[in-house]
Amino acid sequence: MxxxxxxxxxxxxxxxxxxxxxxxxxxxxxxxxxxxxxxxxxxxxxxxxxxxxxxxxxxxxxxxxxxxxxxxxxxxxxxxxxxxxxxxxxxxxxxxxxxxxxxxxxxxxxxxxxxxxxxxxxxxxxxxxxxxxxxxxxxxxxxxxxxxxxxxxxxxxxxxxxxxxxxxxxxxxxxxxxxxxxxxxxxxxxxxxxxxxxxxxxxxxxxxxxxxxxxxxxxxxxxxxxxxxxxxxxxxxxxxxxxxxxxxxxxxxxxxxxxxxxxxxxMSIPASALRELMTRVVLGIIPMSLLGIVLIWWAASRISRPLSRLADLAERMENIQGIRAVHAWYFEAWRIRRAMLMGALLTQERIGTLNHQALSDPLTGLANRRALDDCLRDWQLLGKPFAVISMDLDHFKQVNDNFGHDAGDKVLTAFARLLRQNCRDRDIACRVGGEEFILLLPLTSLADATDVAQRIRRSMAALDVPPVGCTTLSLGVVCWSPEDDIEATFKEADACLYRAKQAGRNKVVAAVHEHL
Structure with a gap:
């Protein structure tokens, strides 16, 4: 969008x-x-x-x-x-x-x-x-x-x-x-x-x-x-x-x-006198005009400063304290600040609801597909760019076949804990399939998201889950901006994940471009 x-x-x-x-x-x-x-x-x-x-x-x-x-x-x-x-x-x-x-x-x-x-x-x-x-x-x-x-x-x-x-x-x-x-x-x-x-x-x-x-x-x-x-x-x-x-x-x-x-x-004589008079008038006006320009610039800066600050904070609606700190000294700015505070509170409430819905995944405690879709819809509406890390556990079917589904559930639960440890509070971690996971990182560049993906990959490779032992992870990284199509972005993330598996698994493959 x-x-x-x-x-x-x-x-x-x-x-x-x-x-x-x-x-x-x-x-x-x-x-x-x-x-x-x-x-x-x-x-x-x-x-x-x-x-x-x-x-x-x-x-x-x-x-x-x-x-x-x-x-x-x-x-x-x-x-x-x-x-x-x-x-x-x-x-x-x-x-x-x-x-x-x-x-x-x-x-x-x-x-x-x-x-x-x-x-x-x-x-x-x-x-x-x-x-x-x-x-x-x-x-x-x-x-x-x-x-x-x-x-x-x-x-x-x-x-x-x-x-x-x-x-x-x-x-x-x-x-x-x-x-x-x-x-x-x-x-x-x-x-x-x-x-x-x-x-x-x-x-x-x-x-x-x-x-x-x-x-x-x-x-x-x-x-x-x-x-x-x-x-x-x-x-x-x-x-x-x-x-x-x-x-x-x-x-x-x-x-x-x-x-x-x-x-x-x-007529040229009074006309010449008039030109001289007007020249003196203009020269007399110039100093006050310059002072007027300075006063106009100061007034314009003072009037626009609250709205400019509110516009900056509007891109980060979660910063309620920053919105409250804006000195809205005239009526219109005060109304805008009040509306932004109400919007920020509503957004936080909605995010809280999403976090609550994320707990609906009975095994991992991560967000489910519904929570993911609601979050994407809100971020798209706000035009809030984010990075997508698509993840898949390598050879997870063999874990279930060799050690049983209970052991497989232990691996999934351990990975969910590891994923939360490597996330920020504002990041959204989701389980979208059996061994498929997605991590959304708002306002994150492709390079930073790739670093996060590498950190998760290394942590998972070093995690020992008895009786299974160590399990590896393949990851695909893509960034979305308001000019992009969300479905195309997730397809590209799946394609990067597929290339990671084709390259031998336990790999991170990032998209070749970003729009941030």
């Missing part, structure tokens, strides 16, 4: 493996959640910082442009009182340029757009016509989109209408801001500083009025959600794509102008 192949992992290994897998899954989940939460926090913080920064810059630009409109409005009122005076016009344009460097040039034009005065005079704008008639048509304070001036400069034109005291429209006074030159607007934008963020300014026609890369000033911004939103007079923050790069952008509209400020930072 085969008990199947042995499973490789033991309980401690399984506990350790499953606990480590559960801990690893929990750790990976925690790291993933930490990564997601930290990423959302970092992205939110960067977006909020850029939104606040864009709002701050937009406010500064709006205040600067509002001040420019106020100054031009004041000049328009002054000019309206004495518009025909060329000296007054010349003095006013000069004052506006030199006052605070807000404008690169200042012009005064009549209602038809002809330039009546300009400063600085080196540009030679006097007598020329304004390229854009929009300020003349609107006749109100305005800030133009970016365009190329008469002198070929990329400019923004800030203007106010001029009215006389009778409410007659006379023309306008306007200041130009050169987008590529130094002026108050560029100073307002560039003096602010946001770490790792770039700031740019767009007008209502999507022209770049300011950019950290001077070569991009004047370019038209393509598809960009932040630009679309800010030109719709919105303020906020978005994740956008700018020239193929993922950006975190904050934006705010500029008062008085229809312009917008965008402050943006590449």
């Amino acid at each position: 085969s008990s199947g192949s042995f499973p490789r992992p033991n309980l401690r290994t399984l506990l350790l493996l499953f606990t480590l897998l559960a801990s690893l899954a929990t750790l990976l989940n925690d790291l993933y959640v930490t990564y997601r939460v930290q990423r959302e926090i970092l992205v939110h913080n960067v977006l909020e910082a850029n939104r606040a920064y864009a709002a701050k810059v937009a406010l500064s630009i709006g205040q600067s442009l509002g001040a420019d409109l106020d100054r031009l409005n004041y000049s328009a009122k002054v000019l309206g009182q004495d518009f025909p005076s060329q000296q007054r016009r010349n003095d006013e344009v000069r004052r506006l340029v030199e006052q605070d460097q807000s404008f690169n040039t200042v012009v005064i034009a009549d209602a038809q757009g002809e330039v009546l005065a300009s400063y600085p005079p080196v540009l030679g704008l006097k007598g020329q016509t304004l390229r854009s008639k929009e300020p003349l048509k609107r006749r109100q304070g305005m800030i133009s989109p970016a365009f190329s001036s008469l002198a070929g400069n990329l400019i923004v034109f800030v203007s106010q209408p001029i009215w006389n005291s009778q409410g007659e429209y006379l023309g306008l006074v306007g200041g130009t801001i050169y987008l590529r030159d130094a002026n108050a607007l560029n100073e307002v934008v560039s003096k602010h500083f946001q770490k790792d963020s770039d700031v740019y300014l767009v007008d209502g026609q999507r022209h770049l009025l300011f950019h950290p890369d001077p070569d991009r000033v004047g370019q038209v911004v393509g598809a960009n959600a932040a630009v679309d939103a800010v030109l719709g007079a919105e303020s906020g923050a978005l994740q956008v794509v700018d020239e193929g790069t993922q950006m975190l952008a904050g934006f705010a509209a500029v008062a008085h102008s229809g312009w917008g400020v965008i402050s943006q930072q590449p």
Whole structure:
């Protein structure tokens, strides 16, 4: 009867493996959640910082442009009182340029757009016509989109209408801001500083009025959600794509102008900070993880130790004291120990019953065939390996014929006593026929069983039983394991016994293999 192949992992290994897998899954989940939460926090913080920064810059630009409109409005009122005076016009344009460097040039034009005065005079704008008639048509304070001036400069034109005291429209006074030159607007934008963020300014026609890369000033911004939103007079923050790069952008509209400020930072910067943070988290977790592994190993060993000990003792169910000594400190182990103790006691009782049945042989006092069959059935059920010694007295028929059956019975009784003297308490000695005997030795190797057989053979050969004298013995030795067939094993033992007789009797013949 085969008990199947042995499973490789033991309980401690399984506990350790499953606990480590559960801990690893929990750790990976925690790291993933930490990564997601930290990423959302970092992205939110960067977006909020850029939104606040864009709002701050937009406010500064709006205040600067509002001040420019106020100054031009004041000049328009002054000019309206004495518009025909060329000296007054010349003095006013000069004052506006030199006052605070807000404008690169200042012009005064009549209602038809002809330039009546300009400063600085080196540009030679006097007598020329304004390229854009929009300020003349609107006749109100305005800030133009970016365009190329008469002198070929990329400019923004800030203007106010001029009215006389009778409410007659006379023309306008306007200041130009050169987008590529130094002026108050560029100073307002560039003096602010946001770490790792770039700031740019767009007008209502999507022209770049300011950019950290001077070569991009004047370019038209393509598809960009932040630009679309800010030109719709919105303020906020978005994740956008700018020239193929993922950006975190904050934006705010500029008062008085229809312009917008965008402050943006590449997503790679917070992503790099997040990787550094996660690296530090992992490095911080490693020491505690190692300590956790040690604690898990200790706990797995402590939990599995009672069951491992019980499993060892289960192979030797007769060791009741060893089972009782196991420290079953948790409920399941205690139940298993109790069941094993009950099984061991029942087994001992059954073995005691078998020993009692063995006494049913009226002549020798050894186990009979029934006792042998019951013992084999129990050992086979337990998967308990054993050795078989099959024995037969040589020429026993001649003893009965020559000395009588009473003398033959004396020989059998003397051999039974000799057999018990050479057995252990756990061995089973049986008389299975007239002069045929079998000795079962549990948990015994082929070599040890052969030594026992030789000892029995020598003792019998030296035993003098009056009036018969000395009688010899032939023996066959075989081992059985749970993978073997019991009937085949006993046939093999008989075959070894037969070979011993064929070899001249008074011999021990052992099988050529064992399965222990």
